[in-house]
Amino acid sequence: MKTSVWFVLTPPVLLLDYAGPAEALRMAVDSGAPFDLHHCAPLSRLTTSIGTALDGLAPLPDTLPPNSLVIVVGTHETPEPGASKAFDAVTDWLKTVPAADARIASICSGALLLARAGRLTGRRCTTHFSLLDLLKHEEPTARVQDDCLFVDDGDVLTSAGITAGVDLALYLIEHYAGAELAADIARRQVVYQRRAGEYSQLSPWLAHRNHMHPAVHRAQDAISQDPARAWNVTDLAQAAHVSARHLSRLFAEHAGITILAYQQRLRVARAQQLLERPELTIERVAEQAGFASARDFRRVWRRYCDTPPREAAARTRQTGSRE
Incomplete structure (x- = not known):
């Protein structure tokens, strides 16, 4: 509707x-x-x-x-x-x-x-x-x-x-209409996906963007466009046009989170989307979201989610079917 x-x-x-x-x-x-x-x-x-x-x-x-x-x-x-x-x-x-x-x-x-x-x-x-x-x-x-x-x-x-x-x-x-479309429109308008601080937890895709540092935004853009990629700091620094050491400091200072934690949050968000597809095994979800293994996926998942992956996905599908 x-x-x-x-x-x-x-x-x-x-x-x-x-x-x-x-x-x-x-x-x-x-x-x-x-x-x-x-x-x-x-x-x-x-x-x-x-x-x-x-x-x-x-x-x-x-x-x-x-x-x-x-x-x-x-x-x-x-x-x-x-x-x-x-x-x-x-x-x-x-x-x-x-x-x-x-x-x-x-x-x-x-x-x-x-x-x-x-x-x-x-x-x-x-x-x-x-x-x-x-x-x-x-x-x-x-x-x-x-x-x-x-x-x-x-x-x-x-x-x-x-x-x-x-x-x-x-x-x-x-x-x-969903965070992925919002992120796509932001890229098409060539604007940063900024958020007020009190709302940063609502969407991993748009969180930690309530700052004005262009180099950090460039690095975040690169990660958000391909969170499953095995990004290293050197590659991100090239995308951000700063040195690797400088980017790590800037990221923590302006985004309020480490580069690794930021990428992990986006990978968990991607896994949440994939888990809504019951035909995918946990191993396939982990692989497509960028995790090294299903064990690594579960370890990181527990940092951000209280409910086990499959149970969380089942609840989401049940809620959607009622609406």
């Missing part, structure tokens, strides 16, 4: 806030992600932050399909309530239309519209660093976070400014 995604635009929309996440989701759809994309606004034609205009936008819908995803895009200006009919229209729409089963996300200053609509009462949330104080003023009960790229508070997600919207889009793609 497809998820209806509704990009909600307000003039003057920040073009990168809109285009980056929209392109990520469009690429995901092209690769088979279960999204049905819509683009709506209080006006059929509205201005953007760079002076150009967007035409042909759908009106704000009177109702939404079940389990929709609403993404409120940021703007270049944030007028006071009552000063802009467009802003007031979006605020009123957010108050009444998205039902309890809808997830609502915001990019950059879009969080201010959520606050005005009462959607951030008591919520953990974030926005662009320059708007944090304004967000606290708009919704004093909100628990505003100032140290992360985005916040997932269940059915409400908020992101920091500009390119953080792409990080949020990748997170949503992972949630709805």
Whole structure:
């Protein structure tokens, strides 16, 4: 079943806030992600932050399909309530239309519209660093976070400014369509797969990427594209364009994990996927995931998983059959 995604635009929309996440989701759809994309606004034609205009936008819908995803895009200006009919229209729409089963996300200053609509009462949330104080003023009960790229508070997600919207889009793609597709879209957009620190444990494929060091990202890209390969530090250092000794130090400092542990986490994640195929023996799973033997696989598995491999796979299949 497809998820209806509704990009909600307000003039003057920040073009990168809109285009980056929209392109990520469009690429995901092209690769088979279960999204049905819509683009709506209080006006059929509205201005953007760079002076150009967007035409042909759908009106704000009177109702939404079940389990929709609403993404409120940021703007270049944030007028006071009552000063802009467009802003007031979006605020009123957010108050009444998205039902309890809808997830609502915001990019950059879009969080201010959520606050005005009462959607951030008591919520953990974030926005662009320059708007944090304004967000606290708009919704004093909100628990505003100032140290992360985005916040997932269940059915409400908020992101920091500009390119953080792409990080949020990748997170949503992972949630709805899987981590491998999210990683593929990140590579196609030539962006790093960064994550806020409190979310790093959710996906081994995207964990330990909440840093800005290009050499470490290059090494992580190489490992994630082929985790089964017997990578040595020298080969990774060549991919990262630094010395082997320097890469080991940088990896621990910026990724917060050793190179070996990072590769082992990805191999375990790959093994978890392979274990869902009951025709594969433990030996074949170990081999295809890059482990030297089934014994080595089980030893590493126990470091990260409490349940034995086959039992964990059986539980996953049972959960999937119930859904």
